[in-house]
Amino acid sequence: MRDLLLRQPDDGTGHARAPRLRRIGPEGLPASLDALLAPPETDLAASRLWYDTTCRVALPPGTQAMLAEVGPPGTMVVPLLMQDGRIESLTTPYTLRWRPLTAAWAGAVALERAAAELGELLRGRPPTLFRAMDSDDTLLLPLQAGLWRAGLWSRPFAHFGNWHEALPPGLRWADYVAAREQPMRSTLMRRRRRWEDETRIDLLTEPGAALEKGIAAYIDVRARSWKAAEPSPAFDPALMRGAAAAGLLRLGVLRSRADGRPLAAQYWVVSGGQAALLKLVHDEAARTLSPGTGLTAAMVAALIAEGVAGIDLGRGDDGYKRFWAKSRRQRIGMLIADPRHPAGMLALARHAAGRGWHRLRGIVARGETGEGPA
Structure with missing residues (x-):
């Protein structure tokens, strides 16, 4: 049950507070999230249309869609996938962009506090992967700071390219x-x-x-x-x-x-x-x-x-895209790991080794000697 329903401590009245991590059923996202969701005409990727369609027909086999509600009520809700005790972002091969759902009024302090509570929920588990994130998202700094407060390490990685052009x-x-x-x-x-x-x-x-x-x-x-x-x-x-x-x-x-x-x-x-x-x-x-x-x-x-006002050619660096759009941005992922967990320690080591290898390949490709910054 720990993987299906986590409750906050007793509030002193003998009653547990609302679940911290709960299932998303076939009916889709609960109505209580409407204040955090965007209208589809404003932001499709953060809309009920996107998430309900994904949960209804696009979940990977053997996974369960979940919601983590963290921080002061109504501050941050994180759409997640769970499989065999592992947690990751609620993303699929169709996802264009993903981020936790946050209140418009929430500042950096409230978001960092919410991220710290998210870190408490993830601590002691195998590594978590968030995918399809905007590398320029202002949420990244408070998210990483809060996870660090909870004792977790976060490491970015390149996920996919996105070609676009303003018109x-x-x-x-x-x-x-x-x-x-x-x-x-x-x-x-x-x-x-x-x-x-x-x-x-x-x-x-x-x-x-x-x-x-x-x-x-x-x-x-x-x-x-x-x-x-x-x-x-x-x-x-x-x-x-x-x-x-x-x-x-x-x-x-x-x-x-x-x-x-x-x-x-x-x-x-x-x-x-x-x-x-x-x-x-x-x-x-x-x-x-x-x-x-x-x-x-x-x-x-x-x-x-x-x-x-612009065109966006979706996921990936397919060769034809540069002919239709002039700009490329990087969508990133985030590895979130508990360094005290064996799997977390191994994931962090692999990430560091991978970055070192890519850096070395770049140095060799550019003919650098390794002296000075690469």
């Missing part, structure tokens, strides 16, 4: 294309007429029969694409339906004009003024047409015309 007001598609690298400009000019002659695009944003047809097309194209099987096949359709209901979905399907067969599909979610690309797929048999590039061009053009 200034009044930007035109022609201006955007002119700012691309020459190979991309050439491809767009060379293929434009063929895309116009041989394909058409369905842009779907609202719930209903047309959206269901578009989701079916996405699933069909994905089955004919180069991608490996989805870890959670129900996630993308569920998120598309939820985003459409919230008015945030932009699903594009590129079809053959000759027979209507879908050749490429991708979906974006517009939140906080940014358009984030969640998934894109194309039919490998049609790759001589470059259907994925044609659809991305059409979708980005539509988003620019809509007036979004």
Whole structure:
């Protein structure tokens, strides 16, 4: 039971306080968290839409979604996953960004206190991994300070790259294309007429029969694409339906004009003024047409015309992304370990060895002698 329900000490009345660590049931996050959650149109990654969809259809096998409530009431709630006594962030291969849920009014002192209580909950356990964190998040300093107060060590690590680009007001598609690298400009000019002659695009944003047809097309194209099987096949359709209901979905399907067969599909979610690309797929048999590039061009053009403030190309450093977006930021993870726990000591040693090896490789690659700072 310790791994399922931790209670605070008796409050002097003979009654235990509310649970510190509790399960998230199939109904999703409790209503009591609404004050800490963001509206999906403001921040999809911190919204009920994201977490409820994840908990319903995307949890890794054998895991249980949990909530750690720490600090003064309403200060910080940490969405977590538990498996065999191990705890980590409630993240999946679909997660774009994760952080503890915190009150807007909470300052650094309150957040550090809450993080210290989180550290007390994690102390004496195997190492914890937090993933998909923003390296510029102001929460990182009080979080690490609080964990240190609790006797835990935290060490950052690189998780995945995220390509993005701000789009200034009044930007035109022609201006955007002119700012691309020459190979991309050439491809767009060379293929434009063929895309116009041989394909058409369905842009779907609202719930209903047309959206269901578009989701079916996405699933069909994905089955004919180069991608490996989805870890959670129900996630993308569920998120598309939820985003459409919230008015945030932009699903594009590129079809053959000759027979209507879908050749490429991708979906974006517009939140906080940014358009984030969640998934894109194309039919490998049609790759001589470059259907994925044609659809991305059409979708980005539509988003620019809509007036979004920026585009975000999601997880990873896929080679095509630098042609569509100019900036890269690093999403990080955090190893949290108790140095008095055998597994924690080993994890910290491995982390230090890994950093030393990467630093040495950098020195060798740059031809440095090792004298002075690397």
